[in-house]
Amino acid sequence: MNNLSQKKILLIICGGISAYKSLELIRLLKKQNVEIKTILTNSAKEFITTLSISSLSKGKVYDDLFNVKNETEMDHISLSRWADLILVAPITANTISKLSTGSSDDLASTVILASDKDIFLAPAMNVRMWEHPSTKENLKKLKSYGYKIIGPEIGDMACGEFGEGKMTEPKDIFQIIETYFGDLNKNKKLKALVTAGPTNEYIDPVRFITNKSSGKQGYALAKSLMKKGFQTTSISGPTNLQIDDNINLIKVETADEMFKATQESLPVDVAIFSATVADFKVKEKKNEKIKKNNNLNLELEKNVDILNYVSKHNSLRPKLVIGFAAETNDIPENAQKKLTEKNCDWIVANDVSNSFIGFNSDFNEVSIFYKNKKTKNEKLTMKKKTEISEEITDRIINQLN
Secondary structure (H helix, E strand, C coil): CCCCCCCEEEEEECCCHHHHHHHHHHHHHHHCCCEEEEEECCCHHHCCCHHHHHHHHCCCEECCCCCHHHHHHCHHHHHHHHCCEEEEEEECHHHHHHHHHCCCCCHHHHHHHHCCCCEEEEECCCHHHHHCHHHHHHHHHHHHHCCEECCCEEEECCCCCEEEEECCCHHHHHHHHHHHHHHHHHHCCCEEEEEECECCEECCCCCEECCCCCCHHHHHHHHHHHHCCCEEEEEECCCCCCCCCCCEEEECCCHHHHHHHHHHHCCCCEEEECCECCCEEECCCCCCCCCCCCCCCCCEEECCCHHHHHHCCCCCCCCEEEEEEEECCCHHHHHHHHHHHHCCCEEEEEECCCCCCCCCCCEEEEEEEECCCCCCCEEEEEEEHHHHHHHHHHHHHHHHC
16 A cells, blocks of 8 residues: 555755755655745755756756746745645755754745644754754654654765764655655544633523633644644643644533533544533522622532543543543542443543643643553643644554554
8 A cells, every 4th residue: 555645745955065966856756746845945956956956856946945937836835735744855954953943044934833744753953953952852842742753864974074964864764654644544533522722501591501621632642643644633621722724622501511512522532521610510500690699609520521531431432542630639549430430441640730831831741540550640740732632642643553
Protein backbone atom coordinates (compact mmCIF):
# COMPACT_ATOMS: atom_id res chain seq x y z
CA MET A 1 0.00 0.00 0.00
CA ASN A 2 1.32 3.45 -0.97
CA ASN A 3 0.77 5.64 2.10
CA LEU A 4 2.14 8.71 0.33
CA SER A 5 0.12 8.74 -2.88
CA GLN A 6 -1.56 12.11 -3.50
CA LYS A 7 -0.34 13.53 -0.20
CA LYS A 8 0.54 17.23 -0.25
CA ILE A 9 3.91 18.16 1.20
CA LEU A 10 5.26 21.68 1.51
CA LEU A 11 9.06 21.47 1.42
CA ILE A 12 10.98 24.44 2.81
CA ILE A 13 14.67 24.60 1.93
CA CYS A 14 16.95 26.83 3.99
CA GLY A 15 20.46 28.06 3.12
CA GLY A 16 23.16 25.51 3.81
CA ILE A 17 25.45 23.16 1.91
CA SER A 18 22.99 20.33 2.61
CA ALA A 19 20.38 22.08 0.46
CA TYR A 20 21.51 19.97 -2.50
CA LYS A 21 20.22 16.85 -0.70
CA SER A 22 16.68 18.19 -1.03
CA LEU A 23 16.76 17.29 -4.72
CA GLU A 24 17.13 13.60 -3.89
CA LEU A 25 14.37 13.92 -1.30
CA ILE A 26 12.07 15.46 -3.91
CA ARG A 27 12.89 12.61 -6.32
CA LEU A 28 12.01 9.96 -3.72
CA LEU A 29 8.72 11.66 -2.84
CA LYS A 30 7.69 12.17 -6.46
CA LYS A 31 8.21 8.44 -7.15
CA GLN A 32 5.40 7.85 -4.63
CA ASN A 33 3.07 10.30 -6.36
CA VAL A 34 3.42 13.04 -3.73
CA GLU A 35 2.33 16.55 -4.67
CA ILE A 36 5.11 18.96 -3.68
CA LYS A 37 5.30 22.71 -3.40
CA THR A 38 8.57 24.30 -2.35
CA ILE A 39 9.66 27.44 -0.55
CA LEU A 40 13.23 28.53 -1.11
CA THR A 41 14.74 31.01 1.36
CA ASN A 42 16.97 33.77 -0.02
CA SER A 43 20.10 32.13 1.38
CA ALA A 44 19.05 28.75 -0.05
CA LYS A 45 19.18 30.27 -3.54
CA GLU A 46 22.94 30.58 -3.09
CA PHE A 47 23.18 26.78 -3.01
CA ILE A 48 20.38 25.49 -5.24
CA THR A 49 18.34 26.87 -8.13
CA THR A 50 14.62 27.33 -8.59
CA LEU A 51 14.85 25.63 -11.99
CA SER A 52 16.35 22.41 -10.59
CA ILE A 53 13.65 22.18 -7.92
CA SER A 54 10.71 22.88 -10.22
CA SER A 55 12.04 20.42 -12.81
CA LEU A 56 12.05 17.58 -10.28
CA SER A 57 8.98 18.49 -8.22
CA LYS A 58 6.77 19.50 -11.16
CA GLY A 59 5.37 22.04 -8.72
CA LYS A 60 5.62 25.72 -8.01
CA VAL A 61 8.59 27.20 -6.15
CA TYR A 62 7.92 30.19 -3.89
CA ASP A 63 10.47 32.61 -2.52
CA ASP A 64 8.88 36.02 -1.97
CA LEU A 65 6.58 36.93 0.92
CA PHE A 66 5.06 39.75 -1.13
CA ASN A 67 4.59 38.74 -4.73
CA VAL A 68 2.45 40.96 -6.93
CA LYS A 69 1.38 38.00 -9.08
CA ASN A 70 0.10 36.09 -6.08
CA GLU A 71 -1.09 38.96 -3.92
CA THR A 72 -4.71 37.85 -3.93
CA GLU A 73 -3.73 34.32 -2.86
CA MET A 74 -1.91 35.45 0.32
CA ASP A 75 0.72 32.74 -0.12
CA HIS A 76 1.59 32.38 3.55
CA ILE A 77 -2.02 31.48 4.35
CA SER A 78 -2.90 29.44 1.25
CA LEU A 79 0.27 27.35 1.45
CA SER A 80 -0.15 26.60 5.15
CA ARG A 81 -3.73 25.42 4.51
CA TRP A 82 -2.86 23.46 1.36
CA ALA A 83 -0.26 21.14 2.87
CA ASP A 84 -0.89 17.86 4.67
CA LEU A 85 2.56 18.22 6.22
CA ILE A 86 5.39 20.77 6.25
CA LEU A 87 8.99 19.57 6.00
CA VAL A 88 11.94 21.93 6.49
CA ALA A 89 15.08 20.24 5.14
CA PRO A 90 17.63 21.47 5.78
CA ILE A 91 16.82 23.89 8.57
CA THR A 92 19.64 26.15 9.74
CA ALA A 93 20.50 27.42 13.22
CA ASN A 94 19.26 30.84 12.11
CA THR A 95 15.81 29.59 11.10
CA ILE A 96 15.56 27.48 14.25
CA SER A 97 16.25 30.64 16.25
CA LYS A 98 13.59 32.59 14.34
CA LEU A 99 10.93 29.93 14.84
CA SER A 100 11.66 29.68 18.56
CA THR A 101 10.91 33.39 19.00
CA GLY A 102 7.94 33.51 16.63
CA SER A 103 9.76 35.75 14.16
CA SER A 104 8.18 35.86 10.70
CA ASP A 105 10.23 38.10 8.41
CA ASP A 106 10.15 35.94 5.27
CA LEU A 107 7.75 33.59 3.49
CA ALA A 108 9.15 30.40 5.07
CA SER A 109 8.84 31.54 8.69
CA THR A 110 5.46 33.19 8.04
CA VAL A 111 3.98 30.03 6.53
CA ILE A 112 5.21 27.95 9.46
CA LEU A 113 3.78 30.39 11.99
CA ALA A 114 0.41 30.37 10.17
CA SER A 115 0.19 26.57 9.98
CA ASP A 116 -1.69 24.14 12.20
CA LYS A 117 -0.23 21.07 10.43
CA ASP A 118 2.54 18.81 11.72
CA ILE A 119 5.94 20.29 10.96
CA PHE A 120 9.12 18.23 10.59
CA LEU A 121 12.54 19.88 10.91
CA ALA A 122 15.78 18.33 9.63
CA PRO A 123 18.64 20.40 11.11
CA ALA A 124 22.00 20.79 9.36
CA MET A 125 24.88 22.88 10.71
CA ASN A 126 28.44 22.85 11.97
CA VAL A 127 29.02 20.70 15.06
CA ARG A 128 29.90 23.73 17.22
CA MET A 129 26.71 25.51 16.17
CA TRP A 130 24.71 22.36 16.93
CA GLU A 131 26.26 22.02 20.36
CA HIS A 132 25.82 25.69 21.29
CA PRO A 133 23.51 26.15 24.32
CA SER A 134 21.29 28.61 22.44
CA THR A 135 20.63 26.04 19.69
CA LYS A 136 19.79 23.39 22.28
CA GLU A 137 17.46 25.77 24.11
CA ASN A 138 15.74 26.83 20.89
CA LEU A 139 15.17 23.20 19.87
CA LYS A 140 13.81 22.38 23.31
CA LYS A 141 11.30 25.19 22.89
CA LEU A 142 10.32 24.03 19.40
CA LYS A 143 9.77 20.49 20.65
CA SER A 144 7.45 21.88 23.32
CA TYR A 145 5.49 23.58 20.53
CA GLY A 146 5.02 20.21 18.82
CA TYR A 147 7.66 20.37 16.08
CA LYS A 148 9.11 16.99 15.04
CA ILE A 149 12.91 16.93 14.87
CA ILE A 150 14.69 14.58 12.44
CA GLY A 151 18.36 14.05 13.23
CA PRO A 152 20.94 15.40 12.76
CA GLU A 153 23.54 12.69 12.15
CA ILE A 154 27.18 12.28 13.16
CA GLY A 155 29.84 12.30 10.44
CA ASP A 156 32.26 14.27 8.28
CA MET A 157 31.14 17.77 7.39
CA ALA A 158 31.74 20.02 4.41
CA CYS A 159 33.77 22.35 6.64
CA GLY A 160 36.25 19.55 7.30
CA GLU A 161 35.19 18.86 10.89
CA PHE A 162 33.67 15.70 12.29
CA GLY A 163 30.71 15.49 14.66
CA GLU A 164 26.97 15.83 15.06
CA GLY A 165 25.23 18.24 12.73
CA LYS A 166 24.92 16.48 9.35
CA MET A 167 21.45 16.53 7.82
CA THR A 168 19.77 13.13 7.95
CA GLU A 169 20.02 11.33 4.63
CA PRO A 170 17.08 11.84 2.22
CA LYS A 171 16.19 8.12 2.20
CA ASP A 172 15.87 8.16 6.00
CA ILE A 173 13.79 11.35 6.00
CA PHE A 174 11.61 9.77 3.33
CA GLN A 175 11.14 6.68 5.53
CA ILE A 176 10.09 8.81 8.52
CA ILE A 177 7.54 10.70 6.42
CA GLU A 178 6.19 7.46 4.93
CA THR A 179 5.84 5.96 8.42
CA TYR A 180 4.05 9.09 9.62
CA PHE A 181 1.39 8.84 6.91
CA GLY A 182 1.20 5.07 7.32
CA ASP A 183 0.36 5.50 11.00
CA LEU A 184 -2.27 8.08 10.10
CA ASN A 185 -3.90 5.71 7.63
CA LYS A 186 -3.90 2.90 10.20
CA ASN A 187 -5.38 5.12 12.92
CA LYS A 188 -8.15 6.40 10.63
CA LYS A 189 -10.01 3.19 11.39
CA LEU A 190 -10.07 4.12 15.09
CA LYS A 191 -12.65 6.29 16.85
CA ALA A 192 -11.93 8.39 19.92
CA LEU A 193 -14.20 10.17 22.37
CA VAL A 194 -12.87 12.90 24.70
CA THR A 195 -14.87 14.78 27.31
CA ALA A 196 -13.52 18.13 28.45
CA GLY A 197 -14.22 21.18 30.59
CA PRO A 198 -16.60 21.72 33.50
CA THR A 199 -20.35 21.27 33.79
CA ASN A 200 -22.86 23.84 35.05
CA GLU A 201 -25.59 22.61 37.40
CA TYR A 202 -28.33 25.23 37.57
CA ILE A 203 -29.89 26.50 40.78
CA ASP A 204 -32.20 28.89 38.94
CA PRO A 205 -32.08 30.50 35.47
CA VAL A 206 -29.10 32.74 36.40
CA ARG A 207 -27.13 30.81 39.03
CA PHE A 208 -25.33 27.50 38.85
CA ILE A 209 -22.79 25.27 40.57
CA THR A 210 -19.60 24.71 38.60
CA ASN A 211 -15.84 24.21 38.98
CA LYS A 212 -12.56 25.70 37.77
CA SER A 213 -11.85 23.30 34.90
CA SER A 214 -10.59 25.13 31.81
CA GLY A 215 -10.85 22.19 29.39
CA LYS A 216 -7.30 22.81 28.12
CA GLN A 217 -6.04 19.27 28.70
CA GLY A 218 -9.10 17.67 27.12
CA TYR A 219 -8.96 19.93 24.07
CA ALA A 220 -5.24 19.20 23.66
CA LEU A 221 -5.94 15.46 23.84
CA ALA A 222 -8.69 15.69 21.22
CA LYS A 223 -6.39 17.62 18.88
CA SER A 224 -3.50 15.20 19.40
CA LEU A 225 -5.72 12.19 18.62
CA MET A 226 -7.16 13.90 15.56
CA LYS A 227 -3.69 14.74 14.24
CA LYS A 228 -2.71 11.09 14.67
CA GLY A 229 -5.59 10.05 12.42
CA PHE A 230 -8.35 9.16 14.90
CA GLN A 231 -11.96 10.00 14.08
CA THR A 232 -12.36 12.21 17.12
CA THR A 233 -15.43 13.47 18.97
CA SER A 234 -15.09 15.97 21.79
CA ILE A 235 -17.96 16.51 24.22
CA SER A 236 -17.24 19.81 25.90
CA GLY A 237 -18.69 21.67 28.82
CA PRO A 238 -18.64 25.50 28.78
CA THR A 239 -15.19 26.84 27.78
CA ASN A 240 -13.76 29.71 25.73
CA LEU A 241 -11.44 27.42 23.78
CA GLN A 242 -11.35 26.94 20.02
CA ILE A 243 -11.18 23.48 18.49
CA ASP A 244 -10.01 22.15 15.14
CA ASP A 245 -12.68 21.90 12.45
CA ASN A 246 -11.76 18.23 11.89
CA ILE A 247 -12.96 17.34 15.40
CA ASN A 248 -16.63 16.61 15.93
CA LEU A 249 -17.48 19.04 18.75
CA ILE A 250 -20.61 18.52 20.86
CA LYS A 251 -21.27 21.38 23.28
CA VAL A 252 -23.12 20.67 26.50
CA GLU A 253 -23.70 22.42 29.80
CA THR A 254 -24.90 19.99 32.42
CA ALA A 255 -23.78 16.53 33.52
CA ASP A 256 -27.05 15.06 32.24
CA GLU A 257 -26.43 16.58 28.80
CA MET A 258 -22.86 15.23 28.79
CA PHE A 259 -24.13 11.79 29.74
CA LYS A 260 -26.71 11.80 26.94
CA ALA A 261 -24.12 12.99 24.39
CA THR A 262 -21.72 10.25 25.54
CA GLN A 263 -24.35 7.54 25.12
CA GLU A 264 -25.14 8.79 21.61
CA SER A 265 -21.42 8.89 20.66
CA LEU A 266 -20.75 5.23 21.44
CA PRO A 267 -19.32 2.89 20.24
CA VAL A 268 -15.72 4.10 20.06
CA ASP A 269 -12.32 2.45 20.40
CA VAL A 270 -11.02 4.74 23.14
CA ALA A 271 -12.91 7.00 25.52
CA ILE A 272 -11.07 9.61 27.60
CA PHE A 273 -13.00 11.26 30.41
CA SER A 274 -11.00 14.38 31.19
CA ALA A 275 -14.03 16.57 31.91
CA THR A 276 -14.47 17.69 35.51
CA VAL A 277 -18.11 16.75 35.86
CA ALA A 278 -19.93 18.18 38.87
CA ASP A 279 -20.57 15.43 41.42
CA PHE A 280 -23.86 16.96 42.52
CA LYS A 281 -26.78 18.88 41.06
CA VAL A 282 -29.66 20.75 42.65
CA LYS A 283 -32.55 18.38 43.27
CA GLU A 284 -35.19 20.95 42.35
CA LYS A 285 -34.05 23.70 40.00
CA LYS A 286 -36.15 26.86 40.29
CA ASN A 287 -37.75 28.13 37.11
CA GLU A 288 -37.55 31.74 38.25
CA LYS A 289 -34.69 33.72 39.78
CA ILE A 290 -34.51 33.20 43.52
CA LYS A 291 -34.88 36.49 45.35
CA LYS A 292 -32.33 37.50 47.92
CA ASN A 293 -33.22 36.58 51.49
CA ASN A 294 -31.38 35.76 54.66
CA ASN A 295 -31.01 32.05 54.06
CA LEU A 296 -30.90 29.74 51.07
CA ASN A 297 -30.95 26.00 51.58
CA LEU A 298 -30.20 23.78 48.61
CA GLU A 299 -30.89 20.07 48.49
CA LEU A 300 -28.36 18.31 46.28
CA GLU A 301 -28.40 14.91 44.65
CA LYS A 302 -25.68 12.92 42.93
CA ASN A 303 -25.12 13.29 39.22
CA VAL A 304 -24.84 10.25 36.99
CA ASP A 305 -21.32 8.78 37.00
CA ILE A 306 -20.47 8.83 33.28
CA LEU A 307 -17.09 7.13 33.58
CA ASN A 308 -18.54 4.35 35.72
CA TYR A 309 -21.42 3.83 33.27
CA VAL A 310 -19.16 3.49 30.21
CA SER A 311 -16.52 1.37 31.97
CA LYS A 312 -19.11 -1.18 33.10
CA HIS A 313 -21.20 -1.24 29.93
CA ASN A 314 -21.29 -4.78 28.60
CA SER A 315 -21.84 -4.27 24.88
CA LEU A 316 -20.66 -0.71 24.18
CA ARG A 317 -17.57 -0.57 26.39
CA PRO A 318 -14.61 0.84 24.42
CA LYS A 319 -11.42 -1.19 24.09
CA LEU A 320 -9.69 1.44 26.21
CA VAL A 321 -11.36 3.58 28.90
CA ILE A 322 -9.30 6.33 30.49
CA GLY A 323 -10.42 8.39 33.46
CA PHE A 324 -8.89 11.54 34.90
CA ALA A 325 -8.52 12.27 38.59
CA ALA A 326 -8.06 15.87 39.72
CA GLU A 327 -6.72 15.48 43.24
CA THR A 328 -5.38 17.74 46.00
CA ASN A 329 -3.93 15.11 48.34
CA ASP A 330 -3.07 11.40 48.61
CA ILE A 331 -2.88 11.20 44.82
CA PRO A 332 -1.61 7.59 44.43
CA GLU A 333 -4.13 6.21 46.93
CA ASN A 334 -7.08 8.12 45.48
CA ALA A 335 -6.12 7.30 41.90
CA GLN A 336 -5.76 3.57 42.62
CA LYS A 337 -9.12 3.58 44.39
CA LYS A 338 -10.80 5.28 41.44
CA LEU A 339 -9.14 2.86 39.01
CA THR A 340 -10.65 -0.08 40.88
CA GLU A 341 -14.08 1.36 41.62
CA LYS A 342 -14.70 2.70 38.12
CA ASN A 343 -13.33 -0.41 36.35
CA CYS A 344 -11.42 1.73 33.84
CA ASP A 345 -8.15 0.77 32.17
CA TRP A 346 -6.11 3.85 33.06
CA ILE A 347 -6.38 6.71 35.51
CA VAL A 348 -4.48 9.90 34.71
CA ALA A 349 -4.08 11.84 37.95
CA ASN A 350 -2.73 15.30 38.67
CA ASP A 351 -2.41 17.66 41.62
CA VAL A 352 -4.77 20.58 41.00
CA SER A 353 -3.71 22.28 44.23
CA ASN A 354 -0.44 23.18 42.45
CA SER A 355 -1.16 26.44 40.61
CA PHE A 356 1.64 25.75 38.10
CA ILE A 357 -0.22 22.70 36.77
CA GLY A 358 -3.76 23.52 37.88
CA PHE A 359 -6.93 24.02 35.90
CA ASN A 360 -6.07 27.23 34.05
CA SER A 361 -2.38 26.52 33.51
CA ASP A 362 -0.91 25.64 30.12
CA PHE A 363 1.28 23.10 31.90
CA ASN A 364 0.58 19.80 33.59
CA GLU A 365 2.29 16.97 35.41
CA VAL A 366 0.46 13.68 35.59
CA SER A 367 0.80 10.15 36.87
CA ILE A 368 -0.72 7.27 34.88
CA PHE A 369 -2.05 4.29 36.82
CA TYR A 370 -2.73 1.13 34.84
CA LYS A 371 -5.25 -1.62 35.49
CA ASN A 372 -2.92 -4.12 33.82
CA LYS A 373 -0.39 -4.89 36.54
CA LYS A 374 2.15 -5.95 33.90
CA THR A 375 2.40 -2.29 32.90
CA LYS A 376 4.29 -0.18 35.38
CA ASN A 377 2.64 3.02 36.61
CA GLU A 378 4.51 6.07 35.39
CA LYS A 379 4.86 9.81 35.88
CA LEU A 380 4.98 12.36 33.07
CA THR A 381 6.97 15.28 34.44
CA MET A 382 5.85 18.89 34.09
CA LYS A 383 5.55 20.11 30.51
CA LYS A 384 2.99 21.81 28.29
CA LYS A 385 -0.43 20.19 28.16
CA THR A 386 0.05 19.75 24.41
CA GLU A 387 3.18 17.68 25.09
CA ILE A 388 1.43 15.67 27.79
CA SER A 389 -1.34 14.97 25.28
CA GLU A 390 1.10 13.72 22.66
CA GLU A 391 2.74 11.36 25.15
CA ILE A 392 -0.65 9.99 26.24
CA THR A 393 -1.72 9.62 22.59
CA ASP A 394 1.43 7.65 21.76
CA ARG A 395 0.67 5.27 24.64
CA ILE A 396 -2.93 4.89 23.45
CA ILE A 397 -1.77 3.98 19.94
CA ASN A 398 0.70 1.44 21.30
CA GLN A 399 -2.02 -0.26 23.34
CA LEU A 400 -4.66 -0.30 20.61
CA ASN A 401 -2.25 -1.56 17.96
